[in-house]
Amino acid sequence: MTTIEVDWTRCDAHGLCSRLLPEKISLDEWGYPIIDGRVVDPALVQAARKAAMACPALALRVERGAM
Numbered sequence: 001m002t003t004i005e006v007d008w009t010r011c012d013a014h015g016l017c018s019r020l021l022p023e024k025i026s027l028d029e030w031g032y033p034i035i036d037g038r039v040v041d042p043a044l045v046q047a048a049r050k051a052a053m054a055c056p057a058l059a060l061r062v063e064r065g066a067m
């Protein structure tokens, strides 16, 4: 199971994650991400990792956990 989370101490509301992973992340009115559930669908794992690597604040964490 792969999960995605935002480190709110780092997130600066750049909004890039939403553009790279629109299936999972939308933005609130201030540009902060709203994540649609922690668990990432297997088909979206690669895109989630790309979004995490692209986050300018290194605020997006994608982790693979135990089932």
Ligand code: SF4
Binding pocket: 006, 010, 011, 012, 013, 014, 015, 016, 017, 018, 031, 032, 033, 054, 055, 056, 057, 058, 059, 060
């Ligand atoms: S790209 Fe990073 S800093 Fe920007 S909104 Fe997403 S998590 Fe926050």
